[in-house]
Amino acid sequence: xxxxxxxxxxxxxxxxxxxxxxxxxxxxxxxxxxxxxxxxxxxxxxxxxxxxxxxxxxxxxxxxxxxxxxxxxxxxxxxxxxxxxxxxxxxxxxxxxxxxxxxxxxxxxxxxxxxxxxxxxxxxxxxxxxxxxxxxxxxxxxxxxxxxxxxxxxxxxxxxxxxxxxxxxxxxxxxxxxxxxxxxxxxxxxxxxxxxxxxxxxxxxxxxxxxx
Numbered sequence: 633x634x635x636x637x638x639x640x641x642x643x644x645x646x647x648x649x650x651x652x653x654x655x656x657x658x659x660x661x662x663x664x665x666x667x668x669x670x671x672x673x674x675x676x677x678x679x680x681x682x683x684x685x686x687x688x689x690x691x692x693x694x695x696x697x698x699x700x701x702x703x704x705x706x707x708x709x710x711x712x713x714x715x716x717x718x719x720x721x722x723x724x725x726x727x728x729x730x731x732x733x734x735x736x737x738x739x740x741x742x743x744x745x746x747x748x749x750x751x752x753x754x755x756x757x758x759x760x761x762x763x764x765x766x767x768x769x770x771x772x773x774x775x776x777x778x779x780x781x782x783x784x785x786x787x788x789x790x791x792x793x794x795x796x797x798x799x800x801x802x803x804x805x806x807x808x809x810x811x812x813x814x815x816x817x818x819x820x821x822x823x824x825x826x827x828x829x830x831x832x833x834x835x836x837x838x839x840x841x842x843x844x
Contacts (some may be wrong), residue, residue, distance in 0.1 A: 666692065667777065668836070668838065669689060671773070672746050672839075675741075676694070678698040678741065679699055679743065679772075680745045681699060681748075682702055682735075682841065683750035684703050684746060685709075686708050687713075687715040687716060690716060690724055691719050694723075696723070700725050704730070705729075709729055712727055712771060733756055740768065743772050743773075745773075745775070747776050749779070750778070751807070752807045761774070762819065765819065771843065773825075773842050776838070777830060777836055779807060807832065812839065822841040822842065824841055825841065826838065826839070
């Protein structure tokens with residue numbers, strides 16, 4: 633599928649967001665973050681947090697959960713590294729600049745992969761999701777929180793109108809559920825086990841897939 637945003641543009645956009653990201657998005661995305669962490673902590677073991685950003689979530693995981701965090705933005709990741717040092721989080725094993733589509737981890741390494749607000753901000757969502765599944769152990773879970781675009785109505789029209797600006801800010805707003813459903817059907821090695829709406833106003837969803 634042709635890309636409509638590019639890696640360099642996303643990295644640049646989130647580099648600009650880094651100084652103010654926690655202030656602007658901290659409260660807005662908090663419910664989704666806490667929901668994914670609660671699911672991941674129940675699974676336990678070693679968790680990959682993709683798009684870890686400034687590390688806002690890291691201190692909320694259980695101390696017994698081993699964490700690896702990756703992000704495309706070096707400025708965001710520098711803030712995460714400072715947070716880990718300041719809070720003393722020994723369960724954070726790795727923080728690294730990494731392309732979500734080409735993860736530098738071996739196959740079947742993680743018990744769960746968490747990707748919060750990531751899938752709409754990568755150039756090739758399907759290939760990225762494939763790599764998430766690659767690094768998951770059989771029986772492991774992919775836990776997403778993602779904006780799901782409206783299929784019709786006024787919100788759909790708004791998302792289409794807002795799309796050019798959103799791409800410059802680092803994400804695409806018109807991301808339909810069908811795109812995830814088609815990916816899962818084509819992959820053939822994943823099963824949808826949960827989809828539930830998240831605040832604000834149900835525009836986001838927590839989505840869980842289990843690897844066969």
